[in-house]
Amino acid sequence: MSNDRNDSRDGGDVLDPEDAPADRGPESNGADDGRSGGTTGGRSVGASNDPSDQEADIDDLGSDVEIDAEIDEEIAEEHLLGGLQIDSTDDIEVPDRLVDQVIGQEHARDVVMKAAKQRRHVMMIGSPGTGKSMLAKAMSELLPKEELQDVLVYHNPDDGNNPKVRTVPSGKGEQIVDAHKEEARKRNQMRSFLMWIIIAVVLGYSLLVVSNILLGILAAGIIYLAFRYGSRGSDSMIPNLLVNNADEKSAPFEDATGAHAGALLGDVRHDPFQSGGMETPSHDRVEAGAIHKANKGVLFVDEINTLDIRSQQKLMTAIQEGEFSITGQSERSSGAMVQTEPVPTDFIMIAAGNLDAMENMHPALRSRIKGYGYEVYMDDTIEDTPEMRRKYARFVAQEVAKDGRLPAFSEEAIEEVILTARRRAGRKGHLTLELRNLGGLVRVSGDIARGEDAERVTRDHVLQAKGRSRSIEQQLADDYIERRKDYELQVADGYQVGRVNGLAVMGEDSGIMLPVMAEVTPSQGPGQVIATGQLQEMAEEAVQNVSAIIKKFSDEDITEKDIHIQFVQTGQQGVDGDSASITVATAVISALENVGVDQNLAMTGSLSVRGDVLPVGGVTHKIEAAAKSGCDTVIIPKANEQDVMIEDEYKEMVEIIPVEHISEVLDIALEGEPEKDSLVDRLKSITGSALEKTGEGAGTGRGPTSPSPQ
Numbered sequence: 001m002s003n004d005r006n007d008s009r010d011g012g013d014v015l016d017p018e019d020a021p022a023d024r025g026p027e028s029n030g031a032d033d034g035r036s037g038g039t040t041g042g043r044s045v046g047a048s049n050d051p052s053d054q055e056a057d058i059d060d061l062g063s064d065v066e067i068d069a070e071i072d073e074e075i076a077e078e079h080l081l082g083g084l085q086i087d088s089t090d091d092i093e094v095p096d097r098l099v100d101q102v103i104g105q106e107h108a109r110d111v112v113m114k115a116a117k118q119r120r121h122v123m124m125i126g127s128p129g130t131g132k133s134m135l136a137k138a139m140s141e142l143l144p145k146e147e148l149q150d151v152l153v154y155h156n157p158d159d160g161n162n163p164k165v166r167t168v169p170s171g172k173g174e175q176i177v178d179a180h181k182e183e184a185r186k187r188n189q190m191r192s193f194l195m196w197i198i199i200a201v202v203l204g205y206s207l208l209v210v211s212n213i214l215l216g217i218l219a220a221g222i223i224y225l226a227f228r229y230g231s232r233g234s235d236s237m238i239p240n241l242l243v244n245n246a247d248e249k250s251a252p253f254e255d256a257t258g259a260h261a262g263a264l265l266g267d268v269r270h271d272p273f274q275s276g277g278m279e280t281p282s283h284d285r286v287e288a289g290a291i292h293k294a295n296k297g298v299l300f301v302d303e304i305n306t307l308d309i310r311s312q313q314k315l316m317t318a319i320q321e322g323e324f325s326i327t328g329q330s331e332r333s334s335g336a337m338v339q340t341e342p343v344p345t346d347f348i349m350i351a352a353g354n355l356d357a358m359e360n361m362h363p364a365l366r367s368r369i370k371g372y373g374y375e376v377y378m379d380d381t382i383e384d385t386p387e388m389r390r391k392y393a394r395f396v397a398q399e400v401a402k403d404g405r406l407p408a409f410s411e412e413a414i415e416e417v418i419l420t421a422r423r424r425a426g427r428k429g430h431l432t433l434e435l436r437n438l439g440g441l442v443r444v445s446g447d448i449a450r451g452e453d454a455e456r457v458t459r460d461h462v463l464q465a466k467g468r469s470r471s472i473e474q475q476l477a478d479d480y481i482e483r484r485k486d487y488e489l490q491v492a493d494g495y496q497v498g499r500v501n502g503l504a505v506m507g508e509d510s511g512i513m514l515p516v517m518a519e520v521t522p523s524q525g526p527g528q529v530i531a532t533g534q535l536q537e538m539a540e541e542a543v544q545n546v547s548a549i550i551k552k553f554s555d556e557d558i559t560e561k562d563i564h565i566q567f568v569q570t571g572q573q574g575v576d577g578d579s580a581s582i583t584v585a586t587a588v589i590s591a592l593e594n595v596g597v598d599q600n601l602a603m604t605g606s607l608s609v610r611g612d613v614l615p616v617g618g619v620t621h622k623i624e625a626a627a628k629s630g631c632d633t634v635i636i637p638k639a640n641e642q643d644v645m646i647e648d649e650y651k652e653m654v655e656i657i658p659v660e661h662i663s664e665v666l667d668i669a670l671e672g673e674p675e676k677d678s679l680v681d682r683l684k685s686i687t688g689s690a691l692e693k694t695g696e697g698a699g700t701g702r703g704p705t706s707p708s709p710q
């Protein structure tokens, strides 16, 4: 039987659906293997269908592409371009294959290549713009093109609402449809010929024999309509080419992110006529969904949790069965009556998203992907090595090539992009892997250069682009700082009791200075912490931590007092996690002891119950915000010292003081010398005693700090 089918594919009679190959869904793998010795559409598929050859191909594709240049490793270490001696991006070759263009993400790349070889599903979780869809696309390029199929839908003479489905090797579908059209055209020609002969005979007879021309015209009209009506039937025999892979250069890549049910699962269009000869045959109204178009390729769904539960369930069925019938998605449409035979859905699924997406996706779908595939977490940053910097230079070249209209980047412009990647990493010795944003910077820089008709993109263009391509959060933060300056709310001079300049991050890359005010009052009942709205919990935690320290060093129990904390003019954005806890603690101690706090100083840091200042996120942006707001000193956790990568322009504006303990914060921030044996005196003296224990200098006296969760 299978031999017969192969014969029909290779040029035999392809017009009868029963003669077309009937292999569908998962079984078609076996059928394809059987085909490998033959010729398909004039193309030999034997060699590359050998699985071991395919694996070798994939391994080959995966090999890391090194930049082709002689590198002096000693120079490379210090050199921003990792020792690459080039004039511009024109000197950098961009690899052809997407998988070789991926920067970093070694683990994800390995997983994708393994999954391509084994045909396994993959779940990729990570920050936006780190290359999830790029890797999914790269995976489709790794899949064997020879397995691709076209899908045809035929009219079912036994049941018009249950169209037949047939799969054929890619490229064959068009031939079959063309052959059917040719056949229909010939049949129609013959019918027309016959029709005109009959009309001529009828007209001749009515004119010459009956002598009634009117009767003749009427009869001719009826004959004409009968033939026209009859020819519609032969058109309905032409199959609908549902999936056409004839021109695909690689296995399909279908992005079904945010797709509605019809686009994902296929649909059958409504037919307003439905019957009476004017209707469109049901097989012609069938439309493929992404799951069908992705057959033998990759189906990519980002933010998988945004698909409605029914769609997720059906997706699961398609994954499990390897085939899925198409029916009308709208219950009220005539399409809902139609259901095709199962259409193959033998795809590899790549589900992507952030951590929320994973938590909120259908548990059964997740377990299906997990059970039949891999889960991988995308890296946000990568170690800053000469080799990696060379790859970042290639990244700039890739983005220029991808855009197609940008001028080449000069060496110094590439250096500026790499410096930005360092800064955006927010981590010493690392480069950011949020490369979509970095690609945005490349494009804006290129557009500025283009606007000036410059031949090359220079460092200056990149610097201008950095100013222009500010995120919404950055623009908001800058606007906020400007407005506060108008009202002179920014930095007050001298010292104030209970008011401390805190620092926070807005969005991903903007800092903002937010003053915190505290007032301590006697309580009528048990003491309370009263803070602004949603910040209540955070304030309570900070007060609890500081109260443990206060209790230890004085007779005061601040849990018996009412503590009012105000995050001045925050609108509640920007205050993240517990990074404001040393700010709150300082404000409370200042209010409690009635000692002024230096208003030219800002601070960020998390606080342990033992008074250790623990690391926080976004220090670079916070320091820059303090500088922009006019502060001249910033206190940061010692553990974050290595993460500071502020722009040169701010370096002159602020002094950065890394601290390890709240006592150091108080020493720097509070006004004057405390009264002997007062709470502040005792708290400040902790530094002294700690230093005595280790015998080291200020700021290094305490043991290593443990990281705080952000």
Ligand SMILES: Nc1ncnc2c1ncn2[C@@H]1O[C@H](COP(=O)(O)OP(=O)(O)OP(=O)(O)O)[C@@H](O)[C@H]1O
Pocket: 101, 102, 103, 104, 105, 127, 128, 129, 130, 131, 132, 133, 134, 135, 302, 352, 353, 395, 399, 433, 434, 435, 436, 437, 439
């Ligand atoms: N690791 C990478 N290597 C090279 N280029 C990258 C990488 N990550 C991102 N890019 C660039 O950024 C663009 C967008 O990345 P991509 O769409 O793959 O991100 P994503 O992780 O799927 O993001 P999202 O979840 O927001 O869709 C890519 O087309 C590519 O130009």
